[in-house]
Amino acid sequence: MTLTTTTGEPAVSDGATARRKKLVPYWLLIPGILWLLVFFAAPLVYQASTSLQTGSLEEGFKLTWHFGTYADALGEYYPQFLRSIGYATAATVLCLLLGYPLAYLIAFRAGRWRNLLMVLVIAPFFTSFLIRTLAWKTILSDGGIVVSTLGSLHVLGLTDALGLTEGHRVLATPLAVVCGLTYNFLPFMILPLYSSLERIDSRLHEAAGDLYARPLTTFRKVTFPLSMPGVVAGTLLTFIPAAGDYINAELLGSTDQKMIGNVIQSQFLRVLDYPTAAALSFILMAAILALVTLYIRKSGTEELV
């Protein structure tokens, strides 16, 4: 046993107290880690085994190592998978495009309004997000302001042709679902963006200006690269929940906009086909992990260039 006395510890530390000190982190960890092992890790193992079971609700399910469930699930529901990835990507890009100016505004241009703007970004969180998503039903409804404005600008004809809307209405179309996803996860983009922008030393902007960089060049060469940690964190925080979401597709879409979350939910809670639901959530998890790893690697190398 080693007697390590770090600075500041009382000099009279004998073997017993040192040993007791060494055990402190474990006592702190045990309750919480045990909780996560039982209620987070063990369920994942249970689910892995469920995805390889066959049987029916009446006769019970048995573990038969039936990997065919994965192939069947992927074969039947790949459109919903692709749609989830597509909608989540679109929503993430829109969140970045919409969120960056607001985060920039709060970090550099807001002055004494900064706190108020922060409150206004966070405040919608306190109204249940389901209520707020239902409000989009009113906003995007057929007689509503969005449809009539877009219609009079002849935008709806264009979006109809692109397959984003249908029959000159917005509700129950891909546009509505992506709009809802973007809205719901926008704060998750703005907050990390803001926290990395806020840390940038404003003297760097002055220095760039002194070196005759135009504002756009300053942004491209100084501000944006320095905000990369926020961009990466924000896109992950937006993409991951958006890809697994089923609320926006259910409330704002029709059966043609169902995402993979909707399939998992209905397989589990309505059809009661637990193996398929388990296999689908494992495929979703694997797909997201793969995409996220790829993205982190890519953004990491871009940062170095």
Added chain:
Amino acid sequence: MAPLATPARWLRRHLVVIAGLGTLGYLLLPNVVVTVFSFNKPNGRFNYQWQHFSTDAWTHPCGVADLCGSLSLSLRIAVWATLGATALGTAIAFALARHRFRARSSVSTLIFLPMAMPEVVMAASLATLFLNMGISFGFWTILIAHITFCLSFVVTAVKARVMSMDPRLEQAAQDLYASPLQTFLRVTLPIAAPGIAAGALLSFALSFDDFIITNFNAGSSVTFPMYVWGAAQRGTPVQINVIGTAMFATAVLCVLAGQLVGRRRKRS
């Protein structure tokens, strides 16, 4: 040339402000709609189209069956989930921030994973466990699920605060003959308090508003978000908007009051 160039230049200089405020409008528009429609008197079962002005829903917020019951269930679960997650999470955060031990990186991964996973995956796997164990769904399964997903957020919030704390403060306390317990209660805990409060507040908000994990683990219990979800199919009572508006207004007022108090304290 000059008068023509000025508006263009003004626009270019304020482009960021205009775009940012546009985004803010996009974020707040649904809240405006929720508030306006809390004064609506709809014709059918759904409150999606404006009919007449009425304050009926505001005077009878519990006028629809089960609504206030679901609200109280959500509040009870949020309070207990916050207490549980904050206690467990704070202990882990202190261990991670203050101690060296084996399996440190595995512990960090175990904390990080629940936040990096789509909610629906966690929801389905936990429900699978309960089903396999033959545990009946209800208050306790919802509470367990909520503590599980709030835990990681508490750890992250508290750890950040403890890590940024100057360790010399604790050493100074010990040099002044404070016992380890006194040091913890008089120095460490007060400094970590804002982090713990942030974690607790986040837990409360996450738990109160959670739908996906609750939907899988609630059985026949109905929390407030589940009530709203059901209402979207059956018909949306105006009272939902009243509660949404009241929650929004309370939150904004609390934050603004807190800032006013903080500013006054700074001045004096």
